[in-house]
Amino acid sequence: MTGEAITTTGLGRVFGDRHAVRDLDLRVPTGQVMGLLGPNGAGKTTTIRMLTTLLAPTSGSARVAGLDVRRYPARARRHIGYVPQEKGVRHLLTGRESAEIEADLHHIPRRERDRRVTEVLDLLGLLPDADRLVSEYSGGLQRRLDLACGLLHRPDVLILDEPTLGLDVPSRRQVWDHVRQLRDGGGTVLLATNYLDEADALCDRVTILDRGREVVTGTPAELKRKVGADVVVVRTRQPDRLGRALAGLPWVRQVKVVDADVSVFVADAPSALPAVMAEARRHDVAVLRATYERPTLDDVFVHFTGHVAAGAQ
Numbered sequence: 001m002t003g004e005a006i007t008t009t010g011l012g013r014v015f016g017d018r019h020a021v022r023d024l025d026l027r028v029p030t031g032q033v034m035g036l037l038g039p040n041g042a043g044k045t046t047t048i049r050m051l052t053t054l055l056a057p058t059s060g061s062a063r064v065a066g067l068d069v070r071r072y073p074a075r076a077r078r079h080i081g082y083v084p085q086e087k088g089v090r091h092l093l094t095g096r097e098s099a100e101i102e103a104d105l106h107h108i109p110r111r112e113r114d115r116r117v118t119e120v121l122d123l124l125g126l127l128p129d130a131d132r133l134v135s136e137y138s139g140g141l142q143r144r145l146d147l148a149c150g151l152l153h154r155p156d157v158l159i160l161d162e163p164t165l166g167l168d169v170p171s172r173r174q175v176w177d178h179v180r181q182l183r184d185g186g187g188t189v190l191l192a193t194n195y196l197d198e199a200d201a202l203c204d205r206v207t208i209l210d211r212g213r214e215v216v217t218g219t220p221a222e223l224k225r226k227v228g229a230d231v232v233v234v235r236t237r238q239p240d241r242l243g244r245a246l247a248g249l250p251w252v253r254q255v256k257v258v259d260a261d262v263s264v265f266v267a268d269a270p271s272a273l274p275a276v277m278a279e280a281r282r283h284d285v286a287v288l289r290a291t292y293e294r295p296t297l298d299d300v301f302v303h304f305t306g307h308v309a310a311g312a313q
């Protein structure tokens, strides 16, 4: 599959007089991980339900793997692996049995089934636990089993709703590693998340939704650049001398001196830091400490939505 794995055009859904999703133009290139971010009620799940053919749009259109989801829902579903927020309870089954049932739902023939089940369990590192009851699984294992089940029919596009909700840090990182592995193997992933560190670590691009509308789309780095500059902060006993030396240099956007700290606003802090240090040396300024700060995706989120993300710790 080449080009765009997911394309929506003016996609919308109304419930009564409430616009859950409005006029959404989403483009997810093949082979990328795309994040859908937004405060609670922003329309992430509604978007995902329309893309996975579970909910009919009230306006616009959506194509997944080149197939219009309204016109060809069954064909589109064959290309989509969907892992919802809450999977059905299957505590009385082993991991392997759960995957087998899922394979049956996809009408995978018996002989092929056993091979595929072993393949996906292996891919997610679940073979050692395959024959234990799911009721004995940790949250992280359960989530990896959900992912495994989403991959059984070898979908081109994987759609995940809050893939690491409620998981501890090591389990979250494991899930991230698996998502990256899928992307590196050529797969496309769309995921909704409330965790901005997750979006930053995992997503090639993100779209922020608010009240059903797209607010902004870009790579995490592009979005951070949109909200502001990086800052190099230098602590020194001669802050005014350093401030004067730096002000007016072409690569310095702004200098602020507060007590012993000189804050230097620049486009890219890691590359500006050595230049700041060189200026300090040239003007005989002794540096006590130098650090830098970059805007985070949390800053981006607040900037564009005016809300703090629900998943922010």
Ligand SMILES: Nc1ncnc2c1ncn2[C@@H]1O[C@H](COP(=O)(O)OP(=O)(O)OP(=O)(O)O)[C@@H](O)[C@H]1O
Pocket: 015, 018, 019, 020, 021, 038, 039, 040, 041, 042, 043, 044, 045, 046, 047, 194
């Ligand atoms: N079946 C429904 N009937 C009526 N309103 C709905 C329905 N589903 C969603 N909504 C409304 O649509 C809006 C978007 O909801 P949605 O679940 O898509 O948001 P979300 O971004 O996924 O939020 P969360 O992070 O809380 O899951 C909300 O105002 C919600 O109340």
